[in-house]
Amino acid sequence: MRFIEDPEEMQAEGLRLRRGGALPALVPTMGALHPGHLALVQRAKEEGAPVIVSIYVNPLQFGPQEDFAAYPRQEEADRQTCEAAGVDLLFSPRELYAGDHSTYVTEEALSFGRCGRSRPGHFRGVATVVAKLLNLTQAAVAVFGWKDAQQLSVIRRMIRDLAFPVRVVPVEIQRDLDGLAWSSRNRYLSPEQRKRATAFPRILAEAARRPDGRAWATVELNRMPGFRVDYVEVADGRLCAAVWIDKIRLIDNFPCES
Ligand SMILES: Nc1ncnc2c1ncn2[C@@H]1O[C@H](COP(=O)(O)OP(=O)(O)OP(=O)(O)O)[C@@H](O)[C@H]1O
Numbered sequence: 001m002r003f004i005e006d007p008e009e010m011q012a013e014g015l016r017l018r019r020g021g022a023l024p025a026l027v028p029t030m031g032a033l034h035p036g037h038l039a040l041v042q043r044a045k046e047e048g049a050p051v052i053v054s055i056y057v058n059p060l061q062f063g064p065q066e067d068f069a070a071y072p073r074q075e076e077a078d079r080q081t082c083e084a085a086g087v088d089l090l091f092s093p094r095e096l097y098a099g100d101h102s103t104y105v106t107e108e109a110l111s112f113g114r115c116g117r118s119r120p121g122h123f124r125g126v127a128t129v130v131a132k133l134l135n136l137t138q139a140a141v142a143v144f145g146w147k148d149a150q151q152l153s154v155i156r157r158m159i160r161d162l163a164f165p166v167r168v169v170p171v172e173i174q175r176d177l178d179g180l181a182w183s184s185r186n187r188y189l190s191p192e193q194r195k196r197a198t199a200f201p202r203i204l205a206e207a208a209r210r211p212d213g214r215a216w217a218t219v220e221l222n223r224m225p226g227f228r229v230d231y232v233e234v235a236d237g238r239l240c241a242a243v244w245i246d247k248i249r250l251i252d253n254f255p256c257e258s
């Protein structure tokens, strides 16, 4: 597996791959890799092209009161995970906005509800870094998880509107045995909080089967001790929600069945 930290070196390698006829598939991540990420890597490998994983905890998508500093960072373990998963190239830049960076990508329709409401500027940060990662890696395919459903739709819109020559491949949400969607932020949960958190996917899954699912889930989630509902909304044919469990914010969604 190749390991590249320098953005210029990454772009030179992406261009070299393209010139040689290989169209790379990119899996953008913020690291602290888990089986959800590995499902994205496996899907990328099915493309039969070189697989690039990027790891970058992107400061632009975190609000001033959010967990940028606390976000889990485990470089060596992630490197070994990528190697074992058969990743061809790990791109792990130290910095993507050095100097007087002053250009941003703002999607102005899909970014403002749901997570965009409670995380102002988040999707501007996501769209900007994904645009830059696509340019640096020269990827022709980009793989994203349905867990971050709003992110997926914002990126699809950006790619369409700005005519990036990139195909987006979505991957279904991967869950741990207790039903919780794998997420780097799950490690903020104590064992006791984790136990309570399993009510989140359980209630959401049942709600997705009900015609009154949105209202029902809002009531049921608010009833759980220590839960505070950020939103429950239907979007992209899925029942999507974010909850605070004490001070930890989790998101999840299920396809609507009714
Ligand atoms: N459980 C999962 N199933 C499928 N895809 C996932 C899952 N968790 C993360 N992904 C996808 O992996 C990619 C990278 O996500 P990221 O590195 O932010 O991981 P994360 O676990 O979602 O972290 P966080 O806890 O910060 O939300 C995104 O496309 C995201 O949707």
Ligand SMILES: CC(C)(CO)[C@@H](O)C(=O)[O-]
Residues within 6 Å of the ligand: 028, 029, 030, 056, 058, 061, 126, 129, 130, 148, 151
């Ligand atoms: C797409 C992404 C890697 C951009 O920083 C991030 O938002 C994530 O991990 O989902």
Ligand code: BAL
Residues within 6 Å of the ligand: 030, 061, 148, 151
């Ligand atoms: N998984 C999306 C990245 C974030 O929450 O900042």
